Amino acid sequence: MKKSVAGRAFRKTVPVLVGYLFLGFSFGVLLTSSGFPAWLAPVMSVTLYAGSMQFVAVELMLGAFNLVNTAVVTLLVNARHLFYGLSLIEKYRGTGLYKIYLMFGLTDETYALVSSLEEPKGKESTRLYFFITLFDHIYWILGGVIGALAGTLLSFPAKGLEFTMTALFLIIFTEQWEKEQNRFPLALGVALTFVCLFVFGSETFLVFAMLALLAVLTAVRKTPLVREELPLGRGGRR
Amino acid sequence: MTALQLFLTILVIAAVTFFTRAAPFALFGERPAPAYVKYLGRVLPAALIGMLVAYCFKDTLFAQYPYGIPELIAGAAVVLLHRYRKNLFLSMLAGTVCYMFLVQLVFV
Numbered sequence: 001m002k003k004s005v006a007g008r009a010f011r012k013t014v015p016v017l018v019g020y021l022f023l024g025f026s027f028g029v030l031l032t033s034s035g036f037p038a039w040l041a042p043v044m045s046v047t048l049y050a051g052s053m054q055f056v057a058v059e060l061m062l063g064a065f066n067l068v069n070t071a072v073v074t075l076l077v078n079a080r081h082l083f084y085g086l087s088l089i090e091k092y093r094g095t096g097l098y099k100i101y102l103m104f105g106l107t108d109e110t111y112a113l114v115s116s117l118e119e120p121k122g123k124e125s126t127r128l129y130f131f132i133t134l135f136d137h138i139y140w141i142l143g144g145v146i147g148a149l150a151g152t153l154l155s156f157p158a159k160g161l162e163f164t165m166t167a168l169f170l171i172i173f174t175e176q177w178e179k180e181q182n183r184f185p186l187a188l189g190v191a192l193t194f195v196c197l198f199v200f201g202s203e204t205f206l207v208f209a210m211l212a213l214l215a216v217l218t219a220v221r222k223t224p225l226v227r228e229e230l231p232l233g234r235g236g237r238r
Numbered sequence: 239m240t241a242l243q244l245f246l247t248i249l250v251i252a253a254v255t256f257f258t259r260a261a262p263f264a265l266f267g268e269r270p271a272p273a274y275v276k277y278l279g280r281v282l283p284a285a286l287i288g289m290l291v292a293y294c295f296k297d298t299l300f301a302q303y304p305y306g307i308p309e310l311i312a313g314a315a316v317v318l319l320h321r322y323r324k325n326l327f328l329s330m331l332a333g334t335v336c337y338m339f340l341v342q343l344v345f346v
Contacts, residue, residue, distance in 0.1 A: 018327040026334075040244075047252045052290070057251050065243040067250050074254040080286035081255070085262030086279035089271060092263065103260040160338035163312060166294035167333035170316045171326060173291050182284035189288020194295075202296040209292075213285050217278070226281050 005124060009131030012117075016109045017139045019168070020051075024143020025150070026164040027054050032151030033158045034058050041148035045141040051107055052165050053077050054144075076206045084111040091115075095126045105133035107140075108172065184225045188216060304345040312337035 028041045036058070044054055056077050060070050084106055091114065092102055110133050119125035150156065173190075176182045196209040220226055239247065266275070300306045316333035323329070 015326055019330065022327065022330060044248060047248065048255055050251075050255045053251065053255060057248070060251070061239060061244060061247055065239050065247065067246060070247050070250050071254050074251045075258065078255050078258040080283060080290070081258040082262055083279050083282040083286065085259055086266070086271065086275060087283070089263060089266050093267065099263065103263055104256055106259045157338070157342060160308075160341040161334065163309075163337035164330060164334045166291075166309070166313065166337075167316045167330045169287065169290045169294055170313055170333070171320050171329050173287050174317050174320045176284050176287055185281045185284035186288040189285035189290075190292045191288075193289045193292035197292065197296055205296070206289075206293065209289055213282075213289065214278075217281050217285060218274075221274075221277055226277075228280070 005127045006131050009128055009135055012113055012128075013132055013135045013139070016113065016136050019109065020136060020139035021143040021146070023051060023164055023168060024140045024145075025147035026161050027051075027058075028144045028147020028149070029151035029156050029158050029161060030055060030147075031058055031144075032148050033156060034062055036061065038145075038148035038152045041144040042141055045144040046137075049105060049107065049137055049140060050078060051109070051140070051168075055162060055165055076210070079210060080108075081106060081111075084108075084115075087115060092129070094121065095129065098126050098130045102129055102133055105137050107136065110136045112172070181226075181228065184220075185217065189213060192216065308337055308340035308345050311340060 024045065027045075028038075031041055031044075032038055044057065048054055048057065053074060056073060060073060085103065088106070088111070092099055095102060113132055113136075114129055117125075117128070119128060151158070173186060176186055192212045193205070193209040196205040196212060199205070200208050217226070262271075265271075271279070295306070295309060298306045298309050312333050315336050316329050319325075319332055320329040
């Protein structure tokens with residue numbers, strides 16, 4: 001029996017459906033409870049489509065107008081995406097015009113889904129990646145709209161709702177921790193960032209943390225701390 | 239901010255976000271990436287997730303009341319629930335509700 005590509009993509013994205021509706025909802029409520037009009041939710045979710053960055057964006061929009069600061073903060077918050085792309089270069093090679101949208105929609109969750117798929121290359125895999133990216137995008141937009149409407153209609157005691165984002169990252173962290181080869185980088189990332197936060201303060205610590213991470217990871221490159229899993233591990237050669 | 243400033247701010251965020259997602263493909267799309275870049279592609283995602291976790295606590299008050307206690311309790315709840323139940327939605331919902339309860343009703 002031949003299953004449609006869209007149907008397969010839908011089944012793959014069900015966990016993200018739940019997560020994005022909820023996270024998008026939180027974003028919508030945060031946006032409107034910060035005093036912004038509800039229609040900004042779909043505008044931002046369609047054009048930005050960046051989970052955590054949209055929470056940070058609300059903070060930026062509440063502050064003084066400063067495009068340079070905005071660009072720097074965005075670059076810092078989204079810098080990890082540079083490395084998502086890096087590990088998908090082979091997979092997305094030859095996807096033609098779809099590639100533009102595939103790159104645009106490369107969020108944490110979509111990356112996690114796509115990078116875990118084992119698909120033979122071809123038209124079908126391209127369409128599968130496309131539908132996964134598209135469905136995730138739609139869930140995110142829907143969640144944001146519902147949240148924005150709810151936030152406008154009801155006075156929602158939203159204090160603490162931003163913890164959704166912390167929870168999501170803790171969940172991804174917990175899942176990554178179970179892959180042994182990831183433990184050293186995970187622990188290093190947490191430790192160095194906290195050290196930089198306490199030393200440099202919450203305004204500038206992120207730059208120092210990223211530089212420190214790059215330096216340490218470069219220094220330990222040849223050590224067993226960051227060895228590849230052999231020979232069946234997912235981090236192995238492709 | 240005026241409507242125009244808001245529009246420009248969103249535009250800049252969208253442009254930089256797209257840049258971070260598209261740059262690797264533009265740089266290495268047609269030829270194999272150098273070994274060092276491949277190495278970074280392998281270890282950095284995990285390190286950055288660790289960084290993001292710590293980043294979420296940047297506004298937490300560790301040195302004064304409530305000393306980060308709500309964050310610690312809710313964070314521990316998320317990790318424990320997720321280790322033993324592996325249900326993304328449950329972990330996220332329970333952790334957030336727990337945190338909202340703590341900051342709105344307990345540590346006021």
